[in-house]
Amino acid sequence: MTPITDLDSLHALYGTAGEAASRKVTPHLTAAYRAWIWRSRFCVLTTVGPEGTDGSPRGDDGPVVTVLDDRTLALPDWRGNERIDSLRNIVRDGRVSLMFLVAGSNNAMRVNGTAIVTADPTLCARFRRDDKQPRSVIVISIAEVYSQCARALIRSGLWSAGDQSAGLPTVGDMMREITSGDIDGAAYDAAWPDRAAKTMW
Numbered sequence: 001m002t003p004i005t006d007l008d009s010l011h012a013l014y015g016t017a018g019e020a021a022s023r024k025v026t027p028h029l030t031a032a033y034r035a036w037i038w039r040s041r042f043c044v045l046t047t048v049g050p051e052g053t054d055g056s057p058r059g060d061d062g063p064v065v066t067v068l069d070d071r072t073l074a075l076p077d078w079r080g081n082e083r084i085d086s087l088r089n090i091v092r093d094g095r096v097s098l099m100f101l102v103a104g105s106n107n108a109m110r111v112n113g114t115a116i117v118t119a120d121p122t123l124c125a126r127f128r129r130d131d132k133q134p135r136s137v138i139v140i141s142i143a144e145v146y147s148q149c150a151r152a153l154i155r156s157g158l159w160s161a162g163d164q165s166a167g168l169p170t171v172g173d174m175m176r177e178i179t180s181g182d183i184d185g186a187a188y189d190a191a192w193p194d195r196a197a198k199t200m201w
Contacts, residue, residue: 025146028070033145036109037073038063040100045075045138047096047115049089056086064100066126071142073098073111076127076134079199087136090115096140099148104159106150113143132201 004010029037042059058064058075065073075098077087090096094114101108119136127134153159169177171192176185 021149025144027144028142029067029145033109033147034067034070036102036107036147037065037100037111038067039102040064040109041103043075043098043100045086045096045098047086047089047093049085049092054085054089065098065140068139073140073142074123074126075138075140076124077117077136077138078134078201087117087138090117090138096138098140106153106159108148108153109145110148111140111142111145113141115140129201 004013026033041062041064042057043064045056045058047054047056060076060078065075068074094116096113096115098111099108100111115138117136117138123137123139124133124135127137170185170189172183172185172187172189174185175183175188
């Protein structure tokens, strides 16, 4: 296959972006953008570092981010697998992108900007639940925010296709395969629900 290697060739394949597509981008949250992001319990955080890019799913049982002001978002770093890929990237290269989804909506919201990682006690305590709080918070400075049209989610039938998970390999299956059986996949899967319940926050 022949790659496209220059912008002129790429632009020749596509038309000009419409007025709405061009004008929807803002350097800050509008009232509508703020309301939309506030309803989102899930986003994908994309970071970049010396080893490459990383996309990390982030979710919460309420708003996945807190709006500090119209140009600043706060994303608590709740318990995970301790790989800290996103955090390591941000410390070395602050460029980030976020894509927010709301269950049932075929639109998405996109934010591009820069981020820092902080363990500021006051900010971490803002997210406290019972006796737990995040060890750090990702603070995102918005460079641009805009809505994403519904075509991709409509094509995929993400919210309307029903549960399609039957027959998928489990994480235990994957670990057994990757480790040539050194990790007992069935035991991994059996232990996961209890482990997750104890380490959710």
